[in-house]
Amino acid sequence: MEIYGAMLSPFMARVVLAARFKGIKHKVLMPKDGIKSPAFLKMNPLGKMPVVKDGSTVLFESAVIVEYLEAKYKRKRIVPSAAKAGAQARLIGAIFDEYAQAAILALFPHIDPAKRDQAVVDAKLAELSKALDIVEKMISAKPYAAGAKFTIADCYAVPALFFVVTFAPRFGVADPLGGRKKLAKYLAKARKDKLLGGVLTEMEIGLKQWESAKS
Numbered sequence: 226m227e228i229y230g231a232m233l234s235p236f237m238a239r240v241v242l243a244a245r246f247k248g249i250k251h252k253v254l255m256p257k258d259g260i261k262s263p264a265f266l267k268m269n270p271l272g273k274m275p276v277v278k279d280g281s282t283v284l285f286e287s288a289v290i291v292e293y294l295e296a297k298y299k300r301k302r303i304v305p306s307a308a309k310a311g312a313q314a315r316l317i318g319a320i321f322d323e324y325a326q327a328a329i330l331a332l333f334p335h336i337d338p339a340k341r342d343q344a345v346v347d348a349k350l351a352e353l354s355k356a357l358d359i360v361e362k363m364i365s366a367k368p369y370a371a372g373a374k375f376t377i378a379d380c381y382a383v384p385a386l387f388f389v390v391t392f393a394p395r396f397g398v399a400d401p402l403g404g405r406k407k408l409a410k411y412l413a414k415a416r417k418d419k420l421l422g423g424v425l426t427e428m429e430i431g432l433k434q435w436e437s438a439k440s
């Protein structure tokens with residue numbers, strides 16, 4: 226399987242986490258001529274990463290890819306089979322994705338303090354804080370997001386938290402997980418976990434490359 230994209234992308238990281246957990250043989254690669262090249266646009270007309278090529282199957286949209294991996298590679302499950310536990314794992318993932326990560330990504334156009342719309346920044350930081358309060362109540366951290374086992378929730382939680390702790394300080398939130406003990410404990414444990422910690426390190430490397438390309 227080929228997974229196209231850069232590891233700094235939280236959408237990419239969630240797919241790579243699912244693939245690695247399942248032990249799917251894969252290569253992570255950047256499209257040769259970039260994500261807006263005709264060849265890449267043929268795979269994803271939106272020109273966004275990630276894209277997965279699995280034999281003759283080409284897919285984009287990370288949430289769809291993760292569900293595809295779960296449906297096709299059943300040996301190691303990331304969605305608990307019991308209806309309630311499965312929904313709970315997906316729910317934790319959804320809050321991280323649609324509220325916490327979405328709020329932090331919406332801040333990106335305002336990253337330059339000189340060009341910042343402070344009203345938008347304040348509104349997005351309030352959304353982020355609310356989402357973090359919600360996941361603080363939902364997360365298990367024993368040691369994984371939904372309990373003792375790695376699930377789809379971790380595929381969403383870890384890349385989203387990387388973005389939160391990396392970028393919220395640039396908007397004046399010095400300690401975004403401060404006072405949220407379970408989230409802080411979860412991230413600390415994730416850093417020590419072989420799979421989750423490995424992806425966090427790759428995201429860190431991706432961040433450094435992105436920053437040096439900008440400057």
Ligand SMILES: N[C@@H](CCC(=O)N[C@@H](CS)C(=O)NCC(=O)O)C(=O)O
Binds near residue numbers: 233260272274286287
């Ligand atoms: N909904 C998409 C979002 C993917 C996405 O926005 N990827 C970003 C990287 S984090 C991207 O490729 N951006 C390039 C662009 O929009 O031009 C998914 O879940 O795969």
